[in-house]
Amino acid sequence: MGVLLLVLLYAASTRAAKTYTITTTWNGGAIDHKPVQLTLSPSSDQQYLELSIDAPFFNDPPSPPGPAGQAFYGLWNYEVVEAFFLNDDNQYLEVERVTIRHSLPLEVTTQRNPTTKSWTGLAKIPITYLPPTVTKFNAYAIHGSGKDRMYESLYPAPENASNPDFHALQYFQPINMSELLPDQPNAPMSELWEDALQGVFPYNITTTWNNLPVPNTPVQFTLQGFQAGVELNVTAPFYNDPAPNGTAGQPFYGLWDYEVVEMFFLNDNDEYLEVELGPWGEHLLLLLKGERNTIKHSLPLDFLVTERTMPIENKPGIWKGSAMIPPGYFPPNVTRMNAYAIHGVDDARDYQALHPAPNNDPDYPQPDFHRLSLFRAIDFEFQLSNNSEYSDVWLDAMASSSTTISVGSGHKALLVALLSLTVVGAAWFAGSW
Ligand SMILES: *[C@@H]1O[C@H](CO)[C@@H](O)[C@H](O)[C@H]1NC(C)=O
Ligand SMILES: *[C@@H]1O[C@H](CO)[C@@H](O)[C@H](O)[C@H]1NC(C)=O
Ligand SMILES: *[C@@H]1O[C@H](CO)[C@@H](O)[C@H](O)[C@H]1NC(C)=O
Ligand SMILES: *[C@@H]1O[C@H](CO)[C@@H](O)[C@H](O)[C@H]1NC(C)=O
Ligand SMILES: *[C@@H]1O[C@H](CO)[C@@H](O)[C@H](O)[C@H]1NC(C)=O
Ligand SMILES: *[C@@H]1O[C@H](CO)[C@@H](O)[C@H](O)[C@H]1NC(C)=O
Ligand SMILES: *[C@@H]1O[C@H](CO)[C@@H](O)[C@H](O)[C@H]1NC(C)=O
Numbered sequence: 001m002g003v004l005l006l007v008l009l010y011a012a013s014t015r016a017a018k019t020y021t022i023t024t025t026w027n028g029g030a031i032d033h034k035p036v037q038l039t040l041s042p043s044s045d046q047q048y049l050e051l052s053i054d055a056p057f058f059n060d061p062p063s064p065p066g067p068a069g070q071a072f073y074g075l076w077n078y079e080v081v082e083a084f085f086l087n088d089d090n091q092y093l094e095v096e097r098v099t100i101r102h103s104l105p106l107e108v109t110t111q112r113n114p115t116t117k118s119w120t121g122l123a124k125i126p127i128t129y130l131p132p133t134v135t136k137f138n139a140y141a142i143h144g145s146g147k148d149r150m151y152e153s154l155y156p157a158p159e160n161a162s163n164p165d166f167h168a169l170q171y172f173q174p175i176n177m178s179e180l181l182p183d184q185p186n187a188p189m190s191e192l193w194e195d196a197l198q199g200v201f202p203y204n205i206t207t208t209w210n211n212l213p214v215p216n217t218p219v220q221f222t223l224q225g226f227q228a229g230v231e232l233n234v235t236a237p238f239y240n241d242p243a244p245n246g247t248a249g250q251p252f253y254g255l256w257d258y259e260v261v262e263m264f265f266l267n268d269n270d271e272y273l274e275v276e277l278g279p280w281g282e283h284l285l286l287l288l289k290g291e292r293n294t295i296k297h298s299l300p301l302d303f304l305v306t307e308r309t310m311p312i313e314n315k316p317g318i319w320k321g322s323a324m325i326p327p328g329y330f331p332p333n334v335t336r337m338n339a340y341a342i343h344g345v346d347d348a349r350d351y352q353a354l355h356p357a358p359n360n361d362p363d364y365p366q367p368d369f370h371r372l373s374l375f376r377a378i379d380f381e382f383q384l385s386n387n388s389e390y391s392d393v394w395l396d397a398m399a400s401s402s403t404t405i406s407v408g409s410g411h412k413a414l415l416v417a418l419l420s421l422t423v424v425g426a427a428w429f430a431g432s433w
Contacts, residue, residue: 016180017041022141026151026164034118036081036141036152042180048124049181053081057112057119058143080143086136086172127181128190136172199382200224205341209351209367211359216316219261219341219352225383229326234261237316238279238308239343248281248305251298255284259343266338266375271331271394279319281305285329287397292370295401299329299393327384328391334384336375 022036036055043050110121139154151164155173177184195202204218219236241259246252255276256262266272270291276284285299302324309317339354355376357364364371380387390398 018175018180020137020139020154022139022152022154024153024156026140026153026156026166027159027161028156029159031150031152036139038081038083038139038154040083040180043124046127046181046183048126049130051083051123051125053119053121053123055081055119055141057114057117080141082140082142082166084138084140084166084172085130085134085175086138086169087131087133088135089131127184127187128192130177130184130190131193132187132189133185134177135174136169137175138166138172140166196382198224201378201383203339203354205339205352205354207353207356209340209353209356210361210364211356214352219339221261221263221339223383225385226324229324230330230383232263232275232277232323232325234277234319234321234323236261236279236319236341237343238311238319239316240311241343241345243280244278244282246280246282249303250282251284251300252278252282253284253298255282256342258282260341262340262342262369264338264340264369264375265330265334265378265380266336266372267331267333268335269331270372272372273325273329273331275301275323275325277303277321277323279305279308279321281321283323285325287329287331287394288370289398289401291372296393296397301325326393327386328393330380330384330387330391331394332388332390334380334387335377336372337378338369338375340369 017039018041019037019039022038023031025031033056036053039052041050041052042048110119112119137154141152142150144150151166153164153166153171155171157165157168157171161168201223202220203222204220206214206218208214216237219234221232221234224231224233239259244252244255244258246255255278258278261277263275264272265275270289272288274284274286274288281303283301283303284297285301286294287296287299289295303321304323305319305321307318307320309319311317337354341352342349344350351367353367353369353374355374357368357371357374
């Protein structure tokens with residue numbers, strides 16, 4: 001009975017899995033180490049495509065800076081294994097692996113083995129992350145520093161190709177996804193992909209500041225980048241707390257003491273933009289350089305509350321608003337964000353956070369929206385294409401602020417296996433890694 005079961009399991013797993021070995025450099029040359037191996041297989045419920053990796057560990061370059069367990073923009077500059085899933089419309093999903101983070105939530109387990117100088121990893125990719133009807137595949141491995149940087153490909157470019165370019169879709173080769181996931185070829189485009197193709201980032205604030213589920217409908221917001229800036233739309237429960245004595249459309253200093261939704265955009269230098277929006281149309285924007293160190297506030301903003309319905313008895317109403325945040329308000333090279341919502345008066349004040357503090361942790365005794373280490377990755381280049389320099393707004397704010405700057409909030413790099421996953425449309429990535 002036991003033997004029969006084993007055989008059945010073995011047969012089942014060999015039928016569904018596909019294994020690939022990366023045996024050549026990016027342009028077809030030989031490699032001088034044990035090759036990277038990738039295996040694809042469906043989860044038993046068909047909701048995930050499991051990607052397992054067995055690769056040599058070079059520890060070169062060393063682990064990227066920043067908190068482990070989170071996405072890291074620029075991961076491709078480190079030691080990575082990448083898998084790309086492409087469809088006939090040139091829409092593709094890229095999975096990057098290094099030595100733990102992710103920009104889309106991803107379940108990952110990894111192990112490094114120093115004796116054999118190798119690492120293994122298993123990533124569970126939700127099938128909603130795959131573009132519709134995947135037909136082609138390629139995978140890459142990168143390691144080494146400077147002139148010794150090695151680029152390896154499963155399906156390499158011709159020997160005479162000029163540069164390694166992992167987004168060179170013409171070298172991808174067919175994959176029959178229906179052998180792994182029989183429904184994938186006919187599944188409609190997932191909401192995630194619909195939003196991603198339009199550059200819409202949707203978020204729901206589903207937890208309190210200390211990671212308990214929120215009792216009411218979550219605050220929902222979206223970001224969408226345009227030439228004129230990043231449009232921030234909010235849909236939130238309306239509690240009809242006492243209103244600030246301000247003017248709709250104008251800044252109101254102290255808005256955080258009222259009913260408010262807040263978003264913070266942070267870079268690796270601890271420079272950040274804080275955006276506060278209220279249901280009565282007031283707003284407050286602050287530029288901060290170093291944790292809590294405001295260098296400018298009350299910037300003008302195009303913000304309109306488009307809907308507000310009153311609560312009925314204990315059931316909150318709803319409010320909707322839309323703001324266009326100008327490109328120059330963002331600090332250069334935004335990499336992480338967090339968002340919050342507050343309502344209620346005095347003891348009944350309720351603090352909610354998109355990326356909350358751990359529950360019941362003595363290091364986090366009360367709500368504090370400036371705990372920058374809790375912020376999580378955002379692929380901000382899909383919101384603002386030109387975000388690499390200080391804008392005039394930032395330069396002026398820095399010049400006129402004489403305050404000492406505190407930098408480095410002490411997030412230490414941890415050397416752990418690392419994983420990142422990015423959903424990209426081919427057009428947005430032309431010419432880059
Ligand atoms: C590489 O060689 C092939 C065949 O010899 C040729 O068709 C192609 O144009 C060459 N590509 C480059 C980038 O030189
Ligand atoms: C892909 O696999 C399915 C299921 O095994 C099979 O029916 C189909 O013919 C294959 N398609 C191609 C193009 O090989
Ligand atoms: C947010 O919540 C709404 C309503 O519950 C749901 O339809 C939507 O998919 C959620 N969006 C995200 C990004 O979780
Ligand atoms: C944001 O709100 C504006 C104004 O109501 C609307 O035109 C736009 O479609 C909304 N964007 C998203 C992504 O919902
Ligand atoms: C509201 O603000 C106006 C103008 O700043 C001021 O004259 C008025 O006294 C304020 N009202 C209250 C109740 O604070
Ligand atoms: C932003 O990042 C780019 C690319 O890494 C870099 O060239 C630029 O100097 C950075 N900008 C600032 C202000 O540090
Ligand atoms: C990019 O942004 C910087 C800072 O705001 C600005 O000086 C520069 O002109 C912009 N470049 C382009 C190509 O829009």
